[in-house]
Amino acid sequence: MAERDEIAHELAGFALFADLSTPQLQGVVHAFEEAWFQDGERVLRQGMTGGGLYLVLDGQASIRVDAEERARLSRGEFFGEVSILLGEPPVADVVAVGMLRCLVLAGPAVEKFLLDRPALMYRMLQASARRLRNANRWRS
Amino acid sequence: MAELTERPFPPGDYPLIVVGSGPGGLQVSSALRGFGVEHAVLSADGQPGGMFRRWPFFQRLLSWTKPYAPVARGTRAYERYDWNSLIPETDEHRAVMVGLMDGTSYFPSRPEMQAGLEAFTSRTNLQVRFGCRWTGTRRHDDGRFVLETTDGEYTAGTLVIAVGVGEPWRPTSPGMELAAHYADTRPVEAYADKRIFIIGKQNSGFELASGMLPWAKRIVIASPSPAKLSVNTHSLVGIRARYVQPYEDHVLGGGVAILDAAIERIERGEAGGAPFRVITRRSTDSVEMAFDADDVIAATGFVAPLLDLPALGVATFGQSRLPAQTPFWESATVPGIFFAGTIGQGSVGLKKHGIPSNSGAVQGARYNARVLARHIATNRFGQVFERPAIAPEHVVDLLLDELTGGPELWHQRAYLARVLSVDPADGIHDEGILPLAWFVDTGGADAIAATLETDGTGAVYPVIYLRREGAVTEHAIEAHPLLDYRTEAARQDLASILAPVLGGTPVSSRGN
Numbered sequence: 247m248a249e250r251d252e253i254a255h256e257l258a259g260f261a262l263f264a265d266l267s268t269p270q271l272q273g274v275v276h277a278f279e280e281a282w283f284q285d286g287e288r289v290l291r292q293g294m295t296g297g298g299l300y301l302v303l304d305g306q307a308s309i310r311v312d313a314e315e316r317a318r319l320s321r322g323e324f325f326g327e328v329s330i331l332l333g334e335p336p337v338a339d340v341v342a343v344g345m346l347r348c349l350v351l352a353g354p355a356v357e358k359f360l361l362d363r364p365a366l367m368y369r370m371l372q373a374s375a376r377r378l379r380n381a382n383r384w385r386s
Numbered sequence: 387m388a389e390l391t392e393r394p395f396p397p398g399d400y401p402l403i404v405v406g407s408g409p410g411g412l413q414v415s416s417a418l419r420g421f422g423v424e425h426a427v428l429s430a431d432g433q434p435g436g437m438f439r440r441w442p443f444f445q446r447l448l449s450w451t452k453p454y455a456p457v458a459r460g461t462r463a464y465e466r467y468d469w470n471s472l473i474p475e476t477d478e479h480r481a482v483m484v485g486l487m488d489g490t491s492y493f494p495s496r497p498e499m500q501a502g503l504e505a506f507t508s509r510t511n512l513q514v515r516f517g518c519r520w521t522g523t524r525r526h527d528d529g530r531f532v533l534e535t536t537d538g539e540y541t542a543g544t545l546v547i548a549v550g551v552g553e554p555w556r557p558t559s560p561g562m563e564l565a566a567h568y569a570d571t572r573p574v575e576a577y578a579d580k581r582i583f584i585i586g587k588q589n590s591g592f593e594l595a596s597g598m599l600p601w602a603k604r605i606v607i608a609s610p611s612p613a614k615l616s617v618n619t620h621s622l623v624g625i626r627a628r629y630v631q632p633y634e635d636h637v638l639g640g641g642v643a644i645l646d647a648a649i650e651r652i653e654r655g656e657a658g659g660a661p662f663r664v665i666t667r668r669s670t671d672s673v674e675m676a677f678d679a680d681d682v683i684a685a686t687g688f689v690a691p692l693l694d695l696p697a698l699g700v701a702t703f704g705q706s707r708l709p710a711q712t713p714f715w716e717s718a719t720v721p722g723i724f725f726a727g728t729i730g731q732g733s734v735g736l737k738k739h740g741i742p743s744n745s746g747a748v749q750g751a752r753y754n755a756r757v758l759a760r761h762i763a764t765n766r767f768g769q770v771f772e773r774p775a776i777a778p779e780h781v782v783d784l785l786l787d788e789l790t791g792g793p794e795l796w797h798q799r800a801y802l803a804r805v806l807s808v809d810p811a812d813g814i815h816d817e818g819i820l821p822l823a824w825f826v827d828t829g830g831a832d833a834i835a836a837t838l839e840t841d842g843t844g845a846v847y848p849v850i851y852l853r854r855e856g857a858v859t860e861h862a863i864e865a866h867p868l869l870d871y872r873t874e875a876a877r878q879d880l881a882s883i884l885a886p887v888l889g890g891t892p893v894s895s896r897g898n
Contacts, residue, residue: 251558269667269669273611273646276609280704280705282703284710288827293860294738294858296736296800296841298740335860352739354740354843
């Protein structure tokens, strides 16, 4: 079991949170909830509403479209943002590979959370841009 | 000492052992007996009631039992309005709480709740071995569990642990040991004319602040993130309306300060000054602020007292150290150990839109316990239960009745569902109430699951899940302001949603 202070310390090492002070990181930890998933458990479900924004703390998450793995995310990476930003159900399943530990922010809370933290939003935009670039490279 | 010799369940071998005599243990024992599963119930306490023998501190609950409701008392539909009575396996002894409340509030007092749990136990003749404390756990070579207790050793192949989430927990910030925990709060008169510093913005912290408003000289409530109010989250997440008064005093500048700040450390005050000094750092701008206090109270939550179960392999997670569980409340890592009562929160479910189940409260846990008891009876004791056949033309009305009046779907939204199996050869069968996460994530034959959901906007609406050829799809029906889905519009919506699995089956007209 990790205490919130310890989680805040973990977040300090992630690129996404590089611009936040320690009290701000503690605020982030309090806004999110810790969630654990067993090997094979679904975190997000393709076509089903009600997801959240997830940040991987430990373990790996497999992104699967129609049961085919498209990507794997690990510590420090996030997922779930696309369906929240677009207001649409996820287009992929996200499945725990081994024990997966995440922080999760409920979908309805994401907009205010990001607007309150523009520096974090910019970092997230950069990460999304990198994913888009890599996806385009993969296609070309 | 005749009582001692009459205590049930002496040490020995049992098919199943339930540990705990709070609402969770009592409900699961009642349901197990109803399903014919022989078992023993052990409790460290002297009488039934669990945490309600002690808390809430200010002696009144946050859960309703409404004496007057749109439906008749004692019916299944009335359970939507009575959150506090356990559910008997026969129709007598329903809604036991209603007759025990004095009418001054529809939130029962703690003693009324305790009396309700005692009345349920005695009226339904539940047997509990009181004064028998579980002290340790081992495993036999044959896989059976050995429970060590103050009365001796018990063995069982199946355990149901229902010991609550009531062990005080506090963070490890420097000086935190100087703070009293919520569990150690003194009689309220002790706080007269005092400066109180409360750590934590959950209901427990606001409950204390509310009760201390007429007594305290000043109240500071602090934690790093802003207070959430249930009236804003449109759910039971956040501070309940009954405890919002300190928030209003704060916004009016009335001697209550609610701070978004991390607790850096707690120090003893200097001689002649306040006994304590709390050093905080504001979340928004990192500014350090120090507060003198006569009393510091950590309303920082509780953990599950699982004793040595983690050493036996039971994985736990989160600050509450809840055991990781399957959708049927079985330890995800040690099969054969199940959980009932508030610990069942560890079976998180879909948690759609971030809204948790009500498994941490009696009104949710009582249904989990009944689903669990049937699951155990079926899967561990080989019992076979009737699955009533449903004529296709009655499916729509049956589901709309459940969505309008069924208590399980209403209390455990997006968590428990009414499930009908659809077999082209065998017809449609009522599979009863089942965990939605199990339905959605476990493949299987074609089936229908109906539940109620909410998305944080305040609307409560039906959602139908269809499983066809192993794939599950989700279909929402528009919310009705009175939650009455026995309307023509809902009938048409549902009939069209179900058409792919029911085929061209006509929907009977019962005239609305």
